[in-house]
Amino acid sequence: MTAASVLRLAHTTASKMSLSGVEAAKRLAAYAAVDRHIGLEHKLIGIGSGSTVPYVVDRIVQQGPKANAGRVFLPTGFQSKELIIKAGLALGDVDQYTRLDVTIDGADEVDSNLNSIKGGGACQLREKVLADMADTWVMVADYRKNSEVLGTNWKQGVPIEVVPFAYAQVLATLTKQGGTPTLRMGKAKAGPVVSDNGNFIIDAVFPKDQMLKPAELLVRIKLITGVVEVGLFTDLAKAAYFGNEDGSVTVRALGGKTEKIASVPDVPAIASL
Ligand SMILES: O=C(CO)[C@H](O)[C@H](O)COP(=O)(O)O
Incomplete structure (x- = not known):
């Protein structure tokens, strides 16, 4: 064989x-x-x-x-x-x-x-x-x-990949835009999750009126300086x-x-x- x-x-x-x-x-x-x-x-x-x-x-x-x-x-x-x-x-x-x-x-x-x-x-x-x-x-x-509607069952928010040095600024901007963002932390590691590309991940929860228009939300998030990619497809x-x-x-x-x-x-x- x-x-x-x-x-x-x-x-x-x-x-x-x-x-x-x-x-x-x-x-x-x-x-x-x-x-x-x-x-x-x-x-x-x-x-x-x-x-x-x-x-x-x-x-x-x-x-x-x-x-x-x-x-x-x-x-x-x-x-x-x-x-x-x-x-x-x-x-x-x-x-x-x-x-x-x-x-x-x-x-x-x-x-x-x-x-x-x-x-x-x-x-x-x-x-x-x-x-x-x-x-x-x-x-x-x-x-x-x-x-x-997105966000109905998946409650942990939209994953957003950011360059590490910009994470605090991106967190602040997402909050101004109506989101509730958190930096994703490692489970068996002290400190944040680091992606395969060496970046940090922010998970941001948005109200339903924003989740109802995911293409518009995607553009708003992607335009924040320091954001590499958004987990809205x-x-x-x-x-x-x-x-x-x-x-x-x-x-x-x-x-x-x-x-x-x-x-x-x-x-x-x-x-x-
Ligand atoms: O986007 C992904 C990873 O970044 C996965 O495709 C997503 O999390 C689904 O995973 P699972 O099949 O374990 O539910």
């Missing part, structure tokens, strides 16, 4: 393991999105960050070595870089390409117009670059992330996939159309040994 088929067997076995509610929902969303959006013709693929994305990589590996021959995968940060390497997939970097076929990423919350909050894992800068570069950008998440997504507790997947497409996929097959249709 080749190393590639051992890896593939491991990923296919993972697909059959039973998971708890939320984890199973994440896996369903990821598998359905890969099945729909990553075909044999897609060679340049962006891999997002977060706890749903490992299932995206699982499903890509399950497509088999023939499907993955000639493909290059670009990560949105340290975590997805490790996922790509450990899965035995070919790793590329963002400065080698100017476009991608598809990027699949997680989301902290998605509204009814496919706007989203991202950056719960502090990766929003590279995530947005890989979303911008992709012909098709889709999000995968469990049912808890499916909202009408607007006008980028082609679709969002939400895994549900009943084993189905809700697909929200551009233009407001919603569809329900009743079940996701164990093995991808294009799998080849």
Whole structure:
């Protein structure tokens, strides 16, 4: 048995393991999105960050070595870089390409117009670059992330990446603009979280009237000097996939159309040994 088929067997076995509610929902969303959006013709693929994305990589590996021959995968940060390497997939970097076929990423919350909050894992800068570069950008998440208005379920605010020396000034400006910002602190580290790009992260909660217009809020925040990127993603997504507790997947497409996929097959249709 080749190393590639051992890896593939491991990923296919993972697909059959039973998971708890939320984890199973994440896996369903990821598998359905890969099945729909990553075909044999897609060679340049962006891999997002977060706890749903490992299932995206699982499903890509399950497509088999023939499907993955000639493909290059670009990560949105340290975590997805490790996922790509450990899965035995070919790793590329963002400065080698100017476009991608598809990027699949997680989301902290998605509204009814496919706007989203991202950056719960502090990766929003590279995530947005890989979303911008992709012909098709889709999000995968469990049912808890499916909202009408951003900020309904995701209460910790909009993640904002800032250059370290400007953080105090940005905090003050965000407060003047009606936000309630806090500097994100490390959990097992004294001091602030430092992003993969060496920057700080501010999480800013805004009132509902501002969250109702995420594109306008994004521009206001981005114009503050010292802000590098904002975890509001607007006008980028082609679709969002939400895994549900009943084993189905809700697909929200551009233009407001919603569809329900009743079940996701164990093995991808294009799998080849
Ligand atoms: O934006 C992100 C990281 O910066 C993630 O995609 C987002 O936090 C969702 O993560 P999860 O799949 O764990 O819910």
